Amino acid sequence: KDDDAVDAALLARRQRLLGASYRLFYQRPFHPVRGEGVWLFDRHGTAHLDAYNNVACVGHCHPKVVAAIATQAATLNTHTRYLHETILDCAERLIDSLPAPLEQLVFTCSGSEANDLALRMARAFTGGEGLIVTELAYHGVTQAIAEASPSLGSKVKLGRSVRTVPAPVDRGDGVAAMGARFAAGVQAAIDDLAAHGIRPAALLLDSVFSSDGIVTDPVGFLAPAVETIRCAGGLYIADEVQAGLGRTGVLWGFPRHGVRADLVTLGKPLGNGHPVAGVAGRREVMDHFGETARYFNTFGGNPVACAAALAVQRVMAEEDLVAQAAAVGAELHAGLGQIAATTDRLGAVRGAGLLAGVEVLDAKGAPDAALAQTLVDGLRERQVLISATGPQANVLKIRPPLVFNRTHVERLCEVLEETLGDLLETWRDR
Ligand code: PMP
Numbered sequence: 001k002d003d004d005a006v007d008a009a010l011l012a013r014r015q016r017l018l019g020a021s022y023r024l025f026y027q028r029p030f031h032p033v034r035g036e037g038v039w040l041f042d043r044h045g046t047a048h049l050d051a052y053n054n055v056a057c058v059g060h061c062h063p064k065v066v067a068a069i070a071t072q073a074a075t076l077n078t079h080t081r082y083l084h085e086t087i088l089d090c091a092e093r094l095i096d097s098l099p100a101p102l103e104q105l106v107f108t109c110s111g112s113e114a115n116d117l118a119l120r121m122a123r124a125f126t127g128g129e130g131l132i133v134t135e136l137a138y139h140g141v142t143q144a145i146a147e148a149s150p151s152l153g154s155k156v157k158l159g160r161s162v163r164t165v166p167a168p169v170d171r172g173d174g175v176a177a178m179g180a181r182f183a184a185g186v187q188a189a190i191d192d193l194a195a196h197g198i199r200p201a202a203l204l205l206d207s208v209f210s211s212d213g214i215v216t217d218p219v220g221f222l223a224p225a226v227e228t229i230r231c232a233g234g235l236y237i238a239d240e241v242q243a244g245l246g247r248t249g250v251l252w253g254f255p256r257h258g259v260r261a262d263l264v265t266l267g268k269p270l271g272n273g274h275p276v277a278g279v280a281g282r283r284e285v286m287d288h289f290g291e292t293a294r295y296f297n298t299f300g301g302n303p304v305a306c307a308a309a310l311a312v313q314r315v316m317a318e319e320d321l322v323a324q325a326a327a328v329g330a331e332l333h334a335g336l337g338q339i340a341a342t343t344d345r346l347g348a349v350r351g352a353g354l355l356a357g358v359e360v361l362d363a364k365g366a367p368d369a370a371l372a373q374t375l376v377d378g379l380r381e382r383q384v385l386i387s388a389t390g391p392q393a394n395v396l397k398i399r400p401p402l403v404f405n406r407t408h409v410e411r412l413c414e415v416l417e418e419t420l421g422d423l424l425e426t427w428r429d430r
Helices: 002-017 063-075 084-097 111-127 175-195 225-230 282-291 302-320 321-341 369-381 406-429
Strands: 035-036 040-042 047-050 100-107 131-133 162-165 200-206 234-241 263-266 277-282 346-352 355-360 388-391 396-398
Touching: 002 321, 047 321, 047 388, 047 406, 063 302, 084 100, 084 302, 100 111, 100 263, 100 282, 111 175, 111 234, 111 263, 111 282, 131 175, 162 175, 175 200, 175 225, 200 225, 263 355, 302 321, 321 346, 321 355, 321 369, 321 406, 355 369, 369 406
Parallel strands: 131 162, 131 200, 200 234, 234 263
Antiparallel strands: 035 040, 040 047, 100 277, 263 277, 346 355, 355 396, 388 396
16 A cells, blocks of 8 residues: 555646656566666565566676676766767677678767758768668657657657558468568558659668568568569668567577678667667768768767777676577577467567567457456566567567576466466456
8 A cells, every 4th residue: 555655646747747748568568676686676675577678688786787887977977979888889789799791880878869860961972862661660859760660559640751661470481471571561552652763762670570560581581572673773771679689599680581781770778778879881971971961969969978889798708698688588488489379369479689579469469469468467466577569569578688587488488378377267256
């Protein structure tokens, strides 16, 4: 009761002080006060298993990242108009880890800024304006990028030069057919832009199609679409804000599909919670933008941000977290698959590495957003934190810090099975 009163007071304050566009998770909002590894603790010290937060990729409050931030903050924090080693150490490591022909980096503070900048670069390089995204894409919050983020809702008007294409769908007919279907959508968008006198600048794709319901496999389905945009004179921008830094069990998401990117946007996990993001790109694209525009981002790439990002990269290597994401991810997918096999209320399990989407269905096999939400809330009451996504909001989204281990997978699966069992039991009695 006391707890309810405290949270109700916080909620009221929040509503009074914060803009109406914010949304909280869960019917009964969660109020963490401390984080450590995969755990978030409420004010009574009760541990909640965080199976959702991809930002804290090396674990909440990793001591080495915290120390790097604190030390740099106590030494120097300034902007990118002075010489400093850390930004170079950080950029070098990131570029070395990215496949050719990505050779240079520009730092920003957020994934949205990175996508906005990548779009500007693509427009400057190609001379085109058109931008192609998937039907339920989310790429960020700036004006240009919100206008290319249909998942923000039907009230957000898409840009005049933005076209959407159906997200890739695995109909079980093989990678070639899936790739061809997706590429046909991209070609139709290019044709429609042309009919309106607009040349394409870029195809911008979240490498894991997170808001489209999580689509990662079969690997290779992206290749024909990338080929299609290139033939039309546009660039391929890989949005790795969610997919990047080991999420899928390999370091970056787009090379899984055997494609090269002209520009790659990075964000979320880069600083383990400290704002660090950026655009990596081909030298010619960067050079061209440099000739036509200057770019200065007051906070982007500052010494503290770069110290955080560098520490994250070091910890990832020291703790072998990409390999862990692959191995533990395989267990996660096996566990979820086993649960899904026991009930017709769970459908396809998609994703790769430590990213999983589980379709929730009604008794007739149709998407069931209400059950998905009730499950998400039910898990929260059992101290396991996940969310839901997808065009019908019926895909359970599981995306834990990369330090998730086998015991955590077991806990998550146990709680999911238990919650689903209890729910279906109660609903049958009704
Ligand atoms: N792209 C993708 C795929 C994202 O998931 C997000 C954040 N949810 C963004 C871009 C925007 O990143 P940020 O919130 O850091 O601006």
